[in-house]
Amino acid sequence: MKDFSFVSLYWLAWAVSAVAIFWLSPPRYRSLVLSAITFLFLFWVDQYSCAILVAMTLSCYLVVSAREVSRLRVGLTLCLILFILLVYKAAGSGFVSNGDFFTAGVIPLGLAFYSLRCMHVIFERQRGNLKRVQLSSLVPYLFFLPTMWIGPIHRFGEFERDRRRHRWDYELFSRGIERIIYGYVKVVIISGFFLSIAWPYGLSDSVIEGTWLWQYLELVRGGLNLYILFSGYSDIAIGLGCTLGYRIGENFSMPYLARNISDFWRRWHISLTRWSNEYIYKYFMANTRSASAGVLVSLLAIGVWHELSLRYFAWGIYHWLGIVCWQGYTQIKAKLPSIQSPFISRAWEVCCILMTVHFVWLGFLLVGQESFADMLTVLSLLFRGGE
Numbered sequence: 001m002k003d004f005s006f007v008s009l010y011w012l013a014w015a016v017s018a019v020a021i022f023w024l025s026p027p028r029y030r031s032l033v034l035s036a037i038t039f040l041f042l043f044w045v046d047q048y049s050c051a052i053l054v055a056m057t058l059s060c061y062l063v064v065s066a067r068e069v070s071r072l073r074v075g076l077t078l079c080l081i082l083f084i085l086l087v088y089k090a091a092g093s094g095f096v097s098n099g100d101f102f103t104a105g106v107i108p109l110g111l112a113f114y115s116l117r118c119m120h121v122i123f124e125r126q127r128g129n130l131k132r133v134q135l136s137s138l139v140p141y142l143f144f145l146p147t148m149w150i151g152p153i154h155r156f157g158e159f160e161r162d163r164r165r166h167r168w169d170y171e172l173f174s175r176g177i178e179r180i181i182y183g184y185v186k187v188v189i190i191s192g193f194f195l196s197i198a199w200p201y202g203l204s205d206s207v208i209e210g211t212w213l214w215q216y217l218e219l220v221r222g223g224l225n226l227y228i229l230f231s232g233y234s235d236i237a238i239g240l241g242c243t244l245g246y247r248i249g250e251n252f253s254m255p256y257l258a259r260n261i262s263d264f265w266r267r268w269h270i271s272l273t274r275w276s277n278e279y280i281y282k283y284f285m286a287n288t289r290s291a292s293a294g295v296l297v298s299l300l301a302i303g304v305w306h307e308l309s310l311r312y313f314a315w316g317i318y319h320w321l322g323i324v325c326w327q328g329y330t331q332i333k334a335k336l337p338s339i340q341s342p343f344i345s346r347a348w349e350v351c352c353i354l355m356t357v358h359f360v361w362l363g364f365l366l367v368g369q370e371s372f373a374d375m376l377t378v379l380s381l382l383f384r385g386g387e
Contacts, residue, residue: 006149006150006187006233006236007184007187007188007192014037014041015145015240017037018034018037018038018041018145018244019240019243019244021033021037022034022037022244023168027166030166031136031140031163031166032136032139032140034140034143034144034145034244035139035140035143035144037145038143038144038145038148039143041145042109042110042143042148045109046108046109048108049108049109049110049111052084052108052111053110053114053142053143056080056081056084056114056115056118056142057118057138057139057142057143059077059080059081059118060077060118060121060122060138060142061133061135061138062077063077063122063125064121064122064125064130064132064133064138065132065133065134065135065138066132067132069125069126071126074122074126077122078119078122081115081118081119082115084111084115085111085112085115086304086308088107088108088111089107089304089305089307089308090308091107109148109149110148110149112305113147113148113149113150113151113153114142114148116153116272116275116305117141117142117153117154117156118142119279120153120155120156120275120279121133121138121141121156123278123279124156124157129157130156130157133156137160137163140159140163141156141159141160144159144241144246145240145244146237146238146240146241146244146246146248147237147241147248150233150234150236150237151234151237151251151269151271151272152234152237152238152248152249152250152251152270152271153271153272153274153275154248154249154271155249158247158249159246162245162246162247163246166245166246167245168245169245172242172245172247173242173243173245175239175242176238176239176240176241176242176243176244177239177243178239179235179236179238179239179242180235180236180239180240180243181239182232182235182239183231183232183233183234183235183236183239184232184236185232186228186229186231186232186235187228187229187232187233187236190228190232191225191228191229191232195221195224195225195228196225199217199221210381211381211385212381212382212385214381215378215381215382216382218365219358219361219362219365219382220361222361222364222365222368223256223357223360223361223364223365226364227252227255227256230252230269231251231252234250234251234252238250238251249270249271250270251269251270251271252267252268252269252270253266253267253270254267255267255268255360256353256357256360257353258353258356258357259349259352259353259356260326260352260356261319261322261323261326261356261359261360262323262326262327263356264356264360265319265323268360272302272305273302276298276301276302277298280294280297280298280301281294281295281297281298282294284297284298292320292324292327295320295323295324296316296317296320299316299317299319299320299323300313300316300317300320301316302316303315303316304316311366311367311369312367314366314367315363315366315367318363318366319363322359362382365378366378366379
């Protein structure tokens, strides 16, 4: 796999060329042209990923194009997709040996996202929410350049609606350019310069590595950088989609202003949490009648989707415990007298936001450590000031 970066000149050249060729093509062939451009780019950057996506597309098509949905075929196809995803996740995490097939443990570009899109189409077809899906509709959806590598995990029905109603929209195109610029400002200037180079460690002599203040600033920097970087990439994808005439759903909604951990998960990586809610949480909720079990399995799945490792498994449990504690608090709060003072209510709301964002940041900091011992060191610095 070639080195790939969304701030590289060759990516910008491909993106600009794709938009130009797309709009210069005859309207009836634009979807096919964009799919071909996506295929060529993926083949050039990562042949393994290209081969996997082609195989998944064909397997998915055999299921969703059939007149009658075969439960056996659905099960086998889903197992195949999950097997490929988990094997590469395991290789990337070091659970299996990394041979040439696994490209030195590097997960194929876009695999984490197009795997979920394939499963989404299969689930929706099985549930009867989609009619028979033709290859001419499935290929443009799965080979869609803007969301191929970084999401959001857009929905087939919404995408197909835009594809069928597709037309030139100057306002949408202009909004897309602005969104792309906004995304690059986040990625290059805020994340790449301020949070990585100019972060204010040098403003005080007391900011020395290994001190409480240094560790706290790392906590804040890591949390801010993760959001700025990820949301910036989402802005670029959404903006590029707009320049092609497609409206892609938002992936973030000011998550660091969430008032509680449940509210945070309604604002953070919205397309992934929505996917997990519909295909994991609701299934386990229906079969176990336990909301807590559904939340736990959903969060563990999200953790494994990021990385197949014990630390992300623990990260899922960490957030599950946070949600359980919050739900327990809401039950107690309902029995307490309400606060009448607007000032006290506002102050408490600010406290809730600060507690929530620090809970989330601590989870990000801990999951970024290499070992359990490193996690204990971090906790010691934050809560005890070190030894």
